[in-house]
Amino acid sequence: MTVRLTVRPLTLAWVKQHLHTGEQIVGVEELQGGITAEIRKLTIVTRDGDTRELVLRSFVEPAHRERAEDSLTREAGALTQLAGTGVTAPGLVAVDPTAAHCEYPSLLMTCLPGRTVLTDGGVETRVPLLARQLVSIHALRPAVRPPGYVTLTTADSVVVPTNADLAAWAAAVDMIRRPAPPYQGRFLHRDFQPGNVLFGVLPSSPADTHITGVVDWAATSWGPADLDVAHCCTNLALLHGPAWGRRFAEAYEEAGGVLAADASERSYWMVRDPLAFSEEVAVIARAWRESGRPELTTRAVEERLDAYIKMLLS
Structure with a gap:
């Protein structure tokens, strides 16, 4: 088989340095869904004639390269610490966070089985699985803590969608003007x-749906569980409808997860995340359309975001 030239020459040479003796790259496939990085799945033939797969992540776009070193260093550290835990993640093969060897900052890792599922069908089965998986992640106590969380959204950077409920959005923005709760x-x-x-x-058996792994650890942080929960809530609300955002928070607690006890503190985190989405709705909607949800136009996602903000404030 002939390798399609979708991996740049310097990066390809770097990858080959980390293959086992006698292995060859026989296929390269672009993986959809990435927003900040270019992702390739590499098919490798071993010396014995078997095949295995690796995943190559490269930060190509100038807008994302400035944070590439931090992101790849975080991900490499997380993958190293996750090895041997009950959380299934890719195995780290090699990392070049400053592009010392590759054209662009890159990370090479093992490829996990399974696939992402963004369809409405079966969401009621997947939500409890997602919740239990997140509780397991939050239960980890790494020997070395990752850097503290960062929130890039401010009250002044929120982008209010066209035809949104201005009063609701103004109230939500006022909430995040307050200092972060303890x-x-x-x-x-x-x-x-x-x-x-x-x-x-x-x-043939949807009831046997199960999680095979969690990927994209480039933003691994130390902070409040509410942040991770709020982020998944927002994604579910925009993918499947606002009610699924609220349902995930309930499922997380049902699985043993602990959120902020004070209602105002919980609301702070729950509102902050969808406000962050307001700044990149078009990018997120495009990624979802490319992943098989053509009906999720920018306008459709904005309408769900507005409905979710109003629901959180009700």
Whole structure:
């Protein structure tokens, strides 16, 4: 087989340095769904004629390269610490966070089985599985804590959608003008949502749906569990309807997770995350359309975001 030239020459040479003796790259496939990085699945033939797969993540776009070193260093650290825990994540093969060897900052890792599932069908089965998985992540106590969480959204950077409920959005923005509430730190994925969770789904037996792994640990942080929960809530609300955002928070507590006890503190975290989405609705909607949800136009996602903000404030 001929390798399609979708991996740049320097990066390809770097990858080959980390293969086992006698292995060859025989296929390269672009993986959809990535927003900040270019992702490739590499098919490798071993010396014995078997095949295995690796995943290559490269930060190509100038807008994202400035944070590439931090992101790849975080991800490499997280993958190393997750090895041997009950949380299934890719195995780290190699990392070049400053592009010392590759054209762009890159990370090479093992490929997990399973696939992302963003369809409405079966969401009632997947939500409890997602909740239990996140509780397991938050229960980890790493020997070395990752850096503290960062929230890039401010009250002044929120983008109010066209035809949104202005009063509701003004009230939501006022909420995040307050200082962040105190919290008990937890190990956070920081981008835990259906697009970063792989499922094994048997068509003949939907009840046997199970999680096969969690990917994209580039934003791993230390902070409040509420942040991770709120982020997944927002994704579910925009993918499947606002009620699924509220349902995930309930499922997380049913699975043993602990959120802020004070209602105003919980509301602070729950509102902050959807406000952050307001700044990149078009990018997120495009990624979802490319992943098989053509009906999720920018306008459709904005309408769900507005409805979710109003629901949270009701």
